[in-house]
Amino acid sequence: MNYRTPERAEALAAQYVLGTMSARARTRFARLSRRDPVLAAAIRAWEDRLSPLAESVAPVEPPASVWSTILARIDRAAAGSTPERRTVWATVSLWRGLALAGFATAVALALVLLSPPLERPAATLVVVLAGQDAKPALVASADRNGRLLTIKAVAPLSPGADRSLQLWALPATGNPRSLGLVPASGVVQIALPVDAGTALQNIPALAVSLEPRGGSPTGLPTGPVLYSGPVERLY
């Protein structure tokens, strides 16, 4: 399956979401999209476009047995060991409760230290992005030598359905550079073109602006800056 041209990738993503692919093509495309963020993004965009069509389907109340089976299955899973994810999330919510100005860096450090994997060399970049009230809203972190910037929302953000939050690198001189869209909750990883140490060299701060859905159409921030924070280098 040749999906290397953007047009082809787009057409295949559309057919995948609509559901017309044969079993083999479907399995293959699903596998490819797990490794390819461009395909994954194309799939998401098509889900956005087509899923409103599902709203005209009449709701049907499922039998009560469905819920009891779900409950039994998650209880059984919970009886095993608690997954790491829960611990990290629980920690986030605990810190969220504190929400005190000045605690920002402490929160960031706690997150970085508590997030797996612990064995990584601690050459870490951390940015705590806070709003006007100085409450931490997002934490960005990256391994100095890695190419992934991890963004985690640590407070509930509500950009609104037709808005996106966009992350910018603010250089000492010159225009802000977009780093990508950030989640209003949960966590997302942004791939950097080079290692984080180099990508954020001479970048004193990051900021998040409110943009039209999908991001700024101009390549520069168009909406208000909601959160910002200095880039801390822990090395």
Place this chain on the structure above:
Amino acid sequence: MAVDPAQQLERSARLMELLARTALADQTAFEQLYRLTSPHLYGVAIRILRESAAAEEVLQESFVNVWHHAGSYVAARSQPLTWLTSIVRNRCLDRLRKHDVDTVSIDDEDHAMTIADRSPLPLDLLLSGAEAGAVRRCVEALDAGQKQAIALAFYQGLSHSELARHLKQPLGTVKSWIRRGLERLKACLDGAGVQR
């Protein structure tokens, strides 16, 4: 689940909150999420799978999956109901295709009648669907063949070859209806918006 935009925003915010709490292993929030969304999702699954036992299984698997992966939902990327609907539709489609090998035949008179009896036809759904003005407007602008093929694929999970058989058209024709129909839908929805 057709609602006005203000209600829709409120619903989305509510579902986002429930998903976030589900990620924290909050079972009460998870149950509320289930109560609010399962009738819609079950309706979608039944429509595609046309069999309640299979639809129940898909719904179960989907929600168990949501419980374990609610933390991977990224609100900036998609609406909560879109995310959930996609999980359910994907499982339905995977299931259909797995058992596929030409077993689905909605040419079967009996079956066609049962469906017509119980629920609106896919094309009617497509046109009544999408209260959201943009989708509806864009769907209406498609050619008849494109509309028909996209409706059958979206609501009933028909593959290219099944569509060809059902619509009594060569495979190439059906594929091009789908491809061109989707291209036009995209152009229209993305606001590049010139209809042919």
